[in-house]
Amino acid sequence: GQQVQQSPTSLVLQEGENAELQCNFSTSLNSMQWFYQRPGGSLISVFYNPSGTKQSGRLTSTTVIKERRSSLHISSSQITDSGTYLCAMEQRGSSGNKLIFGIGTLLSVKP
Amino acid sequence: DPKIIQKPKYLVAVTGSEKILICEQYLGHNAMYWYRQSAKKPLEFMFSYSYQKLMDNQTASSRFQPQSSKKNHLDLQITALKPDDSATYFCASSQDHSQDTQYFGPGTRLLVL
Numbered sequence: 001g002q003q004v005q006q007s008p009t010s011l012v013l014q015e016g017e018n019a020e021l022q023c024n025f026s027t028s029l030n031s032m033q034w035f036y037q038r039p040g041g042s043l044i045s046v047f048y049n050p051s052g053t054k055q056s057g058r059l060t061s062t063t064v065i066k067e068r069r070s071s072l073h074i075s076s077s078q079i080t081d082s083g084t085y086l087c088a089m090e091q092r093g094s095s096g097n098k099l100i101f102g103i104g105t106l107l108s109v110k111p
Numbered sequence: 112d113p114k115i116i117q118k119p120k121y122l123v124a125v126t127g128s129e130k131i132l133i134c135e136q137y138l139g140h141n142a143m144y145w146y147r148q149s150a151k152k153p154l155e156f157m158f159s160y161s162y163q164k165l166m167d168n169q170t171a172s173s174r175f176q177p178q179s180s181k182k183n184h185l186d187l188q189i190t191a192l193k194p195d196d197s198a199t200y201f202c203a204s205s206q207d208h209s210q211d212t213q214y215f216g217p218g219t220r221l222l223v224l
Contacts, residue, residue: 002153004153031212033212035215041218042201042215042216042217042218043154043201043203043215044215045212045214045215048211048212073212074163086154088154089153091207093167095159095166095167096142096159096161096166096167096208096209097148097159097208097209097211098144098156098159098167098169099144099154099156099213100153100156101146101153101154101155102153103152103153106154
């Protein structure tokens with residue numbers, strides 16, 4: 001099964017509403033990273049968050065490692081927030097680390 | 112200026128041919144990676160390199176061969192292309208091959224006919 005579960009898979013908001021995106025991991029992880037991706041675009045790192053809460057502007061990420069989950073909160077959403085949000089767990093082994101991705105949450109913010 | 116350059120941006124190939132995807136990073140990073148994003152699937156880890164040495168290979172097929180001519184270069188050679196290889200291929204890098212933020216390039220979108 002999939003190691004990284006994201007929910008919801010899609011979300012439609014009115015501009016100004018808040019959003020809460022969830023990420024759950026089926027295995028233990030060392031850290032995790034949130035990315036933003038426009039259609040056909042590159043991945044932009046939003047947060048690298050091994051644990052606890054981090055905030056950047058209207059975005060807040062909370063990671064609880066022992067519960068194997070992370071969330072991304074978007075407050076006062078704007079149309080330009082539309083896109084796909086991906087979470088990825090950092091899996092570390094003897095050969096170094098790699099990112100295991102979820103399928104993403106497609107966010108659409110309407111005027 | 113873009114810090115991670117991938118060339119070409121788009122690539123169309125015929126089945127059975129061979130292509131090389133270029134990646135250069137100007138972040139001074141020591142670790143580089145390749146990931147693949149296929150339709151309806153999560154981004155998938157392929158390779159990782161550290162100081163030009165292969166660290167991890169999660170690609171089952173030997174048709175995919177990374178090539179590192181310089182520390183800040185990690186190209187991906189794909190031989191005997193198949194339509195299933197159609198995907199967007201992302202190069203990424205991080206300061207070191209340990210707990211660290213990974214930064215992604217713009218990707219190369221490959222279509223195999």
